[in-house]
Structures are given as C-alpha cells and as structure tokens.
Amino acid sequence: MEQKRPLAIVVPGGSFEHLSQRESEPVALAFNNEGFNSVVMEYNLVHDEGKIYPDAGLDVLSTVKFFRDHAEEYNLDPERILTIGFSAGGHVVSVANNMATSPLYQKKYGFEKDDVLPNKTILGYPLINIEKIGFPIPEDQKNKMPEEKDLLDSALGVTRETPNTFIFQAWDDPVVLIGNSIEYIGALNKNKVPTEVHLFNHGYHGFSLARHNVQTKGREWQENPHAAHWFNLAMEWLKSEWGE
Template sequence: MQKQELAYQDTKFTLDTYWLDPISDFDEPVEHPLAIICPGGAFKFHSDREAQPIAMKFNSEGMHALVLHYQLAENGKNVYPIALQEMATTLNWLKSQQETHNIDLSKVVLIGFSAGGHVVADFNSIMLDPEQRKNIFADKLEVEPAANILGYSVIDMTLGWPKEESWSKQVAPDESYWQAQAHLTEHAKPTFIWQTVTDDTVPVMNSIVYAQKLNDLKIPYEMHLFGSGGHGLSLSTYVTKHPNGGDYNIYDYKWWELAVNWLKLQRILPEI
C-alpha cells in the first residue's frame, strides 16, 4: 500500500492505493477494473475495518483498489460538499494514472459503508447529474463510475441516524445533502445494496428508500436484506471481527459473493 496526496483547491486529502502489479509473463498488459472505497466511521473517523481488508478482497478479484480518506466533520469543517469534490478529483486523477497502472476507466466502482455509503450515494445522486454537479464542481468530470456498492449505508439523515440534528448540521449545514435518494436522476449508475434488518445503528429503511427511488427511475439495482446481524459488519468474517467479539455473523458474509456475482452481471468482472 502507498499513500497518495491529492487536493481540490485548498483542501488536501489522502488515498491509500492498492495497485495490482503487471504479470511479467504476459505478452501484453491487462487493464483492470478499480474500486474506490469510502469507509464508515460516523463522519468522525475512517474505519480501518472497512479499508484495507476490503481493498485486498477487491485485489483478490483482479481489481485495483483505493481507499478515499474523505473530509470528516472535524476542526470546524463540514463533510459536504468537500467529500463530493474529493471523490470527483480522485476520479479525474485516475485518467493520469491509466497507462501507469493499466486501469480500465470504464469499470470504476464506488464502494461505501455506513457514513461512507452516504458519500457514495450522494455522489451517485448529485454529482452524476450535470445540472446539479455544476454548482459543486467546476471542472469537467473526466471519469464516471460504472456502478456502486452500498453496505449498511446512511442514505437519509432524517431516518434515524444521526440521533442529533445538530450532528447532521455539522456534517452538512445545507440540508439538501441530507437525503441522497431525493436527488437521484436517470444519470445515476447501477447499485448493489446490502444491510441487515436488525441494524441497530442505521435503520434498514435507509437502504429501502434508495432502492425504491432507483426502482422508480428504472436504474438497475440488487438489494439483499439479511435477517440478523448488527451494524458495521464489514466482511462479516473473522478477518474483520473485533477481538472482544461482535461484528461477525456467519449468515451475512455471503454479501461478498453476491456482490462479486453482481459485478459479473454488470460486466465489470469477467464471468470466468
């Protein structure tokens, strides 16, 4: 893993990069899809459990992976719109890295967990609509994502998380950023959604309202709601399990296999 620092105007941010090396005994280089991961952490921190372990799983499927350390609500700063500008800057930066790292720019996937899922959902809703984007990001968006994966994501900050409206205002003083589903348009990309119905932090209705709006717009999606398990499961295996217990459910780890199958359906990963 290598750190990469980028900037949007006067805001600096960091990527963790997990590049796949070329296979030396191939006659020609192979272009790989790429995953950009937004970990959760309540907009207070970036959870390591949803960073490197997820990135390396994507590597194992033949995808480059980046972890985006998007703007947090700290030191008097707000998350929005800076986090969306950082994601757009990251996507545009990929164009300069295409030949160096053999990236298939037509197969970039955004991955979001919990609060990081809100960043991805808002990007899919707001930033892929040219009319909405021009008010936030002055530059041309050179690279667009092909799809999204949302894990137990915050979608609507009026549906049970956060508990305090004051924190929502700290995240985004402009309330138009609070409800990602409200800004979805026909420009949005296919989305895979998973969560547990027993999530005790982010109510499952968050996933449902986003899927409903995607459905209304006839945008392809797949949603899996598991019948047990708490919040923040990450891979839901021993790899991301806290040493003191929790964050592990033998019934929910199947989400990864389902997501990979869906990426094959989207022709982002090969079928064999």
C-alpha cells in the same frame, strides 16, 4: 499484453467521526484478491476544518477523475471504476453520484459528468438520509451537516444516470435504520436504475466483510457467515454487469 484491471474505490464509514479501519484496508485487499486495483479514500470528518459537504462528495469525484485520467499509468480500465461505501461512506458515495449527474453541481464546480461518474456502485448498510439514524446527532456536530436537501437525503438526487447499484444491509440494523436502504431502493426503482439488493435478517451494523479476520475482539456478531455472502454475491453481480 496484461489485461486492464478494474478499480475499487473504498470509502469507509465511521459516523463521520473517524474512518473505520475494518471497512478500509481489509476490504481493499479483498478486492485485490479478485483482480482489482483498489484504493481507500479519506474524507472530511466532523472534527476537521470546514463542513463535511460538499468536500466529501468532491473528494470522490476527484478520485474517480484522477484514476480515469491516469488509467494507462496504473493499468486500469477507465470504464470499470467502482465506488463502494459503507455506512456514512455510503452517504458520501451516493451524494457524490448525485453531484456527478447534476447540471447545477457540474456548472458550480467545473467538471464533466463522464469524467467523474463511477461505472458501478456498491452500498453497504448505507446512510442515505442523515435524519434516519438510530441516535440523535450531537449539537456540536449539527453545524457540520449540509443544509441542502439533496445532500442531507441522497435519495432525492437519484436520476436515470445514477450508476447501477448493489446494496446490502441487515434487517436488524439499529444504527443506520433499514428505512435508509428502502428509501434509496425506491428512488432507484422510480428512476429505472438497474439494482441488486440483499437484506440479511441478522447482522446488526458495521459488519464489513463479516469474516473472522475483521472481527473486533469482544464483538462476535461481526463474524457472520451468512451476511458474509454479500461479497461473493457482489462479485457475481459485477461480472454479470461487465459481461464477464
């Protein structure tokens, strides 16, 4: 019998204005090569109708639930579902985890935590607090941002039920300031959520896999052999977490 495969749900960044192609299919294929099934999830952006939240968070939860409900059909292990979010996608993923574990959102949207909560989460240079970005939010986009504090700052919603988490970021990130990861790490530590963290000295922002094949022409800094170690480190972490 063929072994059930884990699932990676990839949530790209893009400043809520677009979905980064470099953080989409190349990442999904990298997980495929490690024995995962993988999907890339799209979500509401600033130019779409309606606000970004709660829709973006609910999109993650419904994706988890769909594949957990159809695990047999897709040859998946329903207890090895991973969400991975980059930059703004890290905000979407971390907010979704908060919503999944919140009795308020469970009641409001009619879901059960065990149906929608991923088993593990990876956050790459994640936006955690929308107010901690390295540039001002344009006035015409502010009305698309959430008003609820736990949706603005996902560190506020961390609980002991938050999935075990792997975080990586570059210390010199000028776009999503390093304080985002530090704030979230503090919340995970306070709530005793097992966490692994890798902060690279250099890497700027948006380096994805940091490999040559995902480098944008003219942006040589996106290829960074040292920062590229995050992927293999994440694979080692997952194997340890899942007892492989």
